[in-house]
Amino acid sequence: MDTDMLTYPDDGPALTPNDSVLAEVSKLSLQARQLDARGSYTEAERLLQQALDLVDPAVPSPTLASLWNTLGELYLHMGKLDGAEHWFEKSLDVSIITHNFKEITTSRENLARVHRIRSELLKAKALKMLGAPDDMCCSNHACAKGLLRSPDLSICGGCKGAFYCSHECQREDWERHKRRCRRDLAPDAV
CATH class of the missing domain: 1.25.40.10 (Tetratricopeptide repeat domain)
Structure with missing residues (x-):
């Protein structure tokens, strides 16, 4: 053996x-x-x-x-x-x-x-x-898309600090993200 x-x-x-x-x-x-x-x-x-x-x-x-x-x-x-x-x-x-x-x-x-x-x-x-504008990733850790450009990402409407490549990725990541999402922060905050 x-x-x-x-x-x-x-x-x-x-x-x-x-x-x-x-x-x-x-x-x-x-x-x-x-x-x-x-x-x-x-x-x-x-x-x-x-x-x-x-x-x-x-x-x-x-x-x-x-x-x-x-x-x-x-x-x-x-x-x-x-x-x-x-x-x-x-x-x-x-x-x-x-x-x-x-x-x-x-x-x-x-x-x-x-x-x-x-x-x-x-x-x-x-x-x-x-990483902006060329070396950013979707905030959904399970997303397999790799590096993305910032124009290809949408920002979380709550905290303005998480970036997602699609609504599906944002929905999938919500369980993880909701603990750190701060909906009460000002729009220019992270």
Whole structure:
């Protein structure tokens, strides 16, 4: 048997050790997000730390950027703005190195949220618009369209800070976005 491959009976094709680690990281991250959504912050943080222990922090990767972004979101929900900002900045740095434009956009959006909570609206708006006009993404994280130009995006009518490529994407993203949408902000706010 090839030692670089792990096989599982009746589980489909063999997985490389790296694939199995990524699968475990993904599973832990998903569980952490579910716990975060239920308000079980301590348990979510524990699972994210377990996932981070499986990833080499010295090797920039999209997985590392995503984990750090998820940890930042958790800290944001916990009200730990300094911690959230720290993890979002780390995620942004790694995303730029790995050219992961979706994660760049997500990290920028999350950093803008931190600034918005701190009432630093100009900083928040500047972060959101860094990619304009050519390097912007739909705010729906599940959208597969990739990079878009700002004229191809519509802005959220509530918060004026999320950009969508279609009404369908905006509807699909509402469950995630509604927690950060601030309908009471002024029209020129983010």
